[in-house]
Amino acid sequence: MELKSKFIRTWSKSLIAFILLTTSNYLFAQEQKSEELKSFKIQIESSTDGIKMKSFEGSAWIDLSFSMTYNKPEPINEYGMTTLEDSPFASDDSLANYLFTIEKTKKGLVLKGYKGTAWKELSFSLSEKGKQTINQFGMTE
Numbered sequence: 194m195e196l197k198s199k200f201i202r203t204w205s206k207s208l209i210a211f212i213l214l215t216t217s218n219y220l221f222a223q224e225q226k227s228e229e230l231k232s233f234k235i236q237i238e239s240s241t242d243g244i245k246m247k248s249f250e251g252s253a254w255i256d257l258s259f260s261m262t263y264n265k266p267e268p269i270n271e272y273g274m275t276t277l278e279d280s281p282f283a284s285d286d287s288l289a290n291y292l293f294t295i296e297k298t299k300k301g302l303v304l305k306g307y308k309g310t311a312w313k314e315l316s317f318s319l320s321e322k323g324k325q326t327i328n329q330f331g332m333t334e
Contacts, residue, residue: 233309235252235328239320252272264296270308271309277292294307312331
């Protein structure tokens, strides 16, 4: 009986230590991720022909406009329109180093963050001439 209770106590302590270690590593990783994000601010506007984007911060480009087809994502990074493969540009410390796709759907726009964003996916609808501003943390004013 004594041996069984020692085993249970040892096992319980090991389980608690494992949970605490796992949780603290997860929280530390989340904290590091948010510190690594560089600031960017982009306004997205729906137009009759497609999308107009204006970068206020964190990008090498100022204005982008392009037509969009339904369900065909367009990758965007700090240098403008790109591909999902590695960028041929060298990293610039003055830029935000982000990568996301923007896709037009029947319900609106879907953005998927691949690099430099705290968000994995944003979706919203925009009326024609409607505007939405985003940053590294999501939708903003």
